[in-house]
Amino acid sequence: MERFYTDILQNELLTQRQMLFVSGPRQVGKTTLAKAIVEQQHGQYYNWDNRQHRQWILQSVSNTTDAELLNQIGVHELREQRALVAFDELHKYKDWKNYLKGLFDLYEQQLAVLATGSARMDIFRKGGDSLMGRYFHYRMHPLSLREISAPHTAGQLLQDLQRPDSSALEQLRNFGGFPEPFLKADTRFYNRWQQLRQQQLIFEDIRDTNTVQDIAHLDVLATLLREQSGQVVRYSTLANQINVSVDTIRRWITLLESFYYAFRVTPWFQNLASALRKEPKIYLWDWSQVKDTGARHENLIASHLLKAVHWWTDHGLGDYQLHYLRTKDQKEVDFLVSRNNQPWLLVEVKSSPSQPINKNLHWFQEQLGAEHALQVVMDMPYVEADCFAAGKPVKVPVETFLMRLV
Known part of the structure; x- marks a missing residue:
């Protein structure tokens, strides 16, 4: 299954000078x-987890002219367009940022770089960001209803109205959006995969x-968070349950x-004097792990919204952020x-x-002046109508809503 990211990121590599981090x-x-x-x-592909690839990468650190990796990439050859290299899981190399900085500074005109990783790649080094201005960062998400059902139009905030695949939503509810278990849609495989x-x-x-001195306790925390999806995080309660300090819980959740x-x-909390200010709510990237049906539905919507705000922001359509609303007198959205x-x-x-x-x-719409206010209903059939055209709160079928996002 080809992801909508493929063509868009490929075009970025061809047209932008910056490296791409995914x-x-x-x-x-x-x-x-x-x-x-x-x-x-x-192009050329290198995976840090591959021993031979790792050796080539490390050899190229000190040898910038005759290294085997650079010869394979072809940076010293005359080309019509820049050579392409992809580094997978390079963040596991402790000096990966300086390595990419060196490649970029030496071969910006000859080399397009794509780097992927299963941990955050947008964290700054202490003392400043050595990669400032040298990269664009994209966050890749699990499959969403729109990505499964219909093409994506690049550069467009809200996607055009399209009917979803008839079985996609139910499959997403049961097996999540990670490609392999979603495509197999087999319960036994899903359980083993999870x-x-x-x-x-x-x-x-x-x-x-x-x-992490006690990795088993971190595993227990991960299980507790799975049971508390959609709930406000109480750091002190989690600390008492696992018998560690509150600071440790904060650090582990960040991890x-x-x-x-x-x-x-x-x-x-801006423009809301009575709003809660501190406690966040927690959700999982894989909503299918959430057992409670209502909490799973909320997590599924949270994940689709997070994918949308990340994509809109990463793609340069504005600065979008995801929040929740709750006041001290229990008003909540x-x-x-x-x-x-x-x-x-x-x-x-x-x-x-x-x-x-x-x-x-x-x-809240009156207080904050939000342009759109939607009540997304899970058990409501798809309607071919623009839910974003309504100026006041309106009930919207979940498929109608999700098909407008990425």
Whole structure:
């Protein structure tokens, strides 16, 4: 299955001077993406986990003219366009940023660089960002309803109206959006895949690249977060459950975020004197792990919204952020999407069309001046209508809503 990222990132590599960094969860499809782009552009692919590739990379650090890797890439050859090289999981090399900085500074005119990784690749070095101005960062997400069902129009904020694939939403609910279990749609395979992925993430990826003294306790925290999807994070409660300090819980959740296991959604409090300001809500990148049906539905919508705000921001369409709304007197709406630091979209998630519109949608829209306020209903059939044309809160079928996103 070709992802919509492929053509767009390939065009970026051809037209922009900057390197491209693509990060995202383990097994979301980054390696397949890199290999597809390399194949189409007749480039070279190197994986840090491959011993021979790792040797070539390390040899090229000190030898910038005769290194085997640079000869394979062809940076010293006369070409019609820049040579392309893709580095997979290079972030596992402790000096990866300086390595790429050196390549870019020496061969900016001859070399297009794509680097992928299953941990965050947008973190600054202490003392400043040595890669400032040298890269664009894209975050790769699991499959979404739109990506499965219809083509993506680049440079367009909201996608055109299109009917979704008839079975896609149910498949996404049951098997999540990671390509392999989604495409197989087999419960036994899914169960085995999930167990193995969790072990590899915690006991290999995180353990091998970070100093965590008790990795088993971190695994327990990951399980607790799975049970608390959509809930406000209580650091002290989690600390008592695992018998570690609050600071340790904060650090471990940040670590799980950096490896794309979970993400926090912070409260919006600008122009709301009574709004909560500190406690975030937690969601999983793989919503299929959430057992409670209502919480899973909310997590699925959260993940689709996060994919949209990341793509819109990474693609240069503005600065978009995902928040939630809650006041001290218990007024609440599930999600707020801000555009350039202004409220733009309010989203409330409900299961049944018989449930009335959340009155807080009206209240928050009046208070904040958000352009759109939608109550997304999970068990409501698709309607071929533009939900973003309504100026006031309206019930929207989930498929109608999700098909307008990426």
